Amino acid sequence: MYNPLVQSVRQHAIGDLPRRTAMRFPDKVAIIDGDTRLSFREFDGLVARLSSALLHEGVAKGDRLAVLSHNCWEFAVLAFATARIGVILVPINFMLGSDEISYILKHSGASVFVVEDALVPVADDAVSALGSYVSPDRIVISRPGTAAGRNGWRNINEWFFSNTRFAPPVDVSDDDPIRLMYTSGTESRPKGVLLSSRSLMWQYVSCVIDGSMSASDIELHALPLYHCAQLDCFLEPDIYLGATSVLLRGADAATILRTIESEQITKFFAPPTVWISLLRHPTFDSTDLTSLRKGYYGASPMPVEVLKEIQRRLPGVQLWNFYGQTEMSPVATILGPAEQLTHAGSAGRAALNVETAILDDLDQEVPAGTVGEIAHRSPHATLGYYRNDEKTAEAFRNGWFHSGDLGYLDEAGRLTVVDRKKDMIKSGGENVASREVEEAIYLLEGVAEVAVFGVSHPHWVEAVAAEVVLKPGSGLTEQAIIDHSRSVLAKFKAPKYVIISDSLPKNPSGKIVKRQLREKHTDIALD
Missing domain, CATH: 3.40.50.980 (Rossmann fold)
Known part of the structure; x- marks a missing residue:
């Protein structure tokens, strides 16, 4: 009643959170923004x-x-x-x-x-x-x-x-x-x-507990606050806990490294593309990063070879993988530090306040190891799509929120994301997961970044293409990348087209925009 x-x-x-935190830590620094504290x-x-x-x-x-x-x-x-x-x-x-x-x-x-x-x-x-x-x-x-x-x-x-x-x-x-x-x-x-508030508060609790966050953290916020990852996985939980937040206008590698050293940053989130930019920056090895203890990534999977490099060059940093989407406020599953190498590439288990399942086309749960659509039940979930009842009903059908991602669970409940439904390449009647091809190309020492996508093809309907950014001094050629891919993948999975470029298109959150690559190279099979 x-x-x-x-x-x-x-x-x-x-x-209510700022008022309650202010009662616990009135004089502690909450926000650092340039000269403003x-x-x-x-x-x-x-x-x-x-x-x-x-x-x-x-x-x-x-x-x-x-x-x-x-x-x-x-x-x-x-x-x-x-x-x-x-x-x-x-x-x-x-x-x-x-x-x-x-x-x-x-x-x-x-x-x-x-x-x-x-x-x-x-x-x-x-x-x-x-x-x-x-x-x-x-x-x-x-x-x-x-x-x-x-x-x-x-x-x-x-x-x-x-x-x-x-x-x-x-x-x-x-x-x-x-x-x-x-x-x-x-x-x-x-x-x-x-x-x-219900969606967000339960999500904050999941992040705090599963992400080992605390009031003693000093966190650097370089990704845009208009995005729910930076705002709701990190900034607002920091205010909730009483941690200190340092704000940057953007994810410039030199500024990030300099700020970690000057502000003694202990905690940092970025998508894999930004972590890669830090590792490749010329001042990385000369910057004192010993204060950093907690690292988080998300928005896209961390290439396994990059994950190993981070752990080798930042041995004092524990890593977490946060997987989710805006509709989950946004976290759904988390892979903790203990499983980063033993289950590299996994998105982890359902977060504290989330139930995750894999569904077939009839919305029935499938056995462990079977690929299907990733779905969730949780108070994290959105109230629905604003002024769009049709899309809301479609996403929430049959008692689950449907993510639009494809993946599978292992026997221990760990999730592996195979691909976005839209990024699954259908070549000659076979499904090719772009992420699998990317992981294969990352095995090459001279590769800095790669994005794999599908292009229209007169014979195969869709063909596998890859745009690759090389490390400085690398002598890799397009053909060498294709030959390597064929040596480690089934022939139909290996890219038929490789383009070497200086950079990949990204949104301000650091996520590679494959739509632009598909549009840019739409006629490559006709050349």
């Missing part, structure tokens, strides 16, 4: 001021607030201030074009648009593209070294440093939506994934 007096005492939503008391004070200012501006529970910004302390405050009053935060990828941003603004129905000063030009174009649609209130984050203001934009500092009286608390229940994350999927338009 619902009792509002009881509910207000029992509430433990995302917006905020204690937990100061951080919670800013959250309180901003949430009150939003309410006094007429922004109400259930309204959507979009944010377009690189990593900064203001972004972190926004994430908790909106959650505190039940306003739904809509983080937007700062690499998107104005038309894509405009679509998200319109689809989400955002009434407030908060934008970093440097991104105002593309944001203005996005707002103009809305046409007759009601334009959101525009708020600018002025960063050091940028213009003080913009025409038509109010400065967010008016809210942070105003004398606005504090508003009364807002009742935010466990399953009230507080986040709307737009996926970067394969469809023409991204889907909006609704997350609640």
Whole structure:
């Protein structure tokens, strides 16, 4: 039976975390952003001021607030201030074009648009593209070294440093939506994934326990906060625990290495592509990285040879593999340090608060070792796709959330991800997992990065292709890579086409964008 007096005492939503942590660690450093250092008391004070200012501006529970910004302390405050009053935060990828941003603004129905000063030009174009649609209130984050203001934009500092009286608390229940994350999927338009405090809090607990996180951590956040991995696996759990967070604007290898040394970083997350960039950087061996104790990777599988190299060159670092997706808030399975080498390439076991199964095309569970679609049951799961009941029903059919990934479980419940359904190559009637081919090519000493994808072929329907980035000084040729692949793989799995390039296309999260490679090389079989 619902009792509002009881509910207000029992509430433990995302917006409550800064206040409760500030009571435990008031003077401890919460956020380091360049020259700005905020204690937990100061951080919670800013959250309180901003949430009150939003309410006094007429922004109400259930309204959507979009944010377009690189990593900064203001972004972190926004994430908790909106959650505190039940306003739904809509983080937007700062690499998107104005038309894509405009679509998200319109689809989400955002009434407030908060934008970093440097991104105002593309944001203005996005707002103009809305046409007759009601334009959101525009708020600018002025960063050091940028213009003080913009025409038509109010400065967010008016809210942070105003004398606005504090508003009364807002009742935010466990399953009230507080986040709307737009996926970067394969469809023409991204889907909006609704997350609640319940989804996120249970996911934080899974990350903290299975990821051995603690209040003593000093974590470096270099990947973008608009992405749920950096925001919800690491930054917000750090605030929950009372750990210190160091923010960087981007994943520049030289800056990451320098910051690990200068701030005595103990904990760091990055996708494999960023870990590879650190290993290849000329200052890696001359930088003092001995403070680093915990390393995390995700977004894509870590090549086994790179995993071995990390453990050899950073012997004091324990590694975790976090596998999941936005719809799981995002973690679903975790591979811990003890199994990194004995089960290299595995995505690990279901996280603490997750149940994982492999399903066939009839949504029936299959035996261990059998490839099928990866599915989950968990409080981590999304509330559904915003304004898309059809996709929600499709994803949640028959009592499971369907991930769209293919994989299998071993007898001990460890998951191996074979491929995304969209990345499975069907060549001459045979299925080829792009990841298996990538692992084979990584066995070559001179390979720095590789991406395998399918291209249209007049005879085989689809053919295996690989774009490869070489290590400096490597003399590998396209034919040598093809010959090696044929020596370790079945002939139909070996790439028919190899392209050597200087770099692979990646999104700001460091994930290789295979869609661009398929488009770039669509006619390679016809040349």
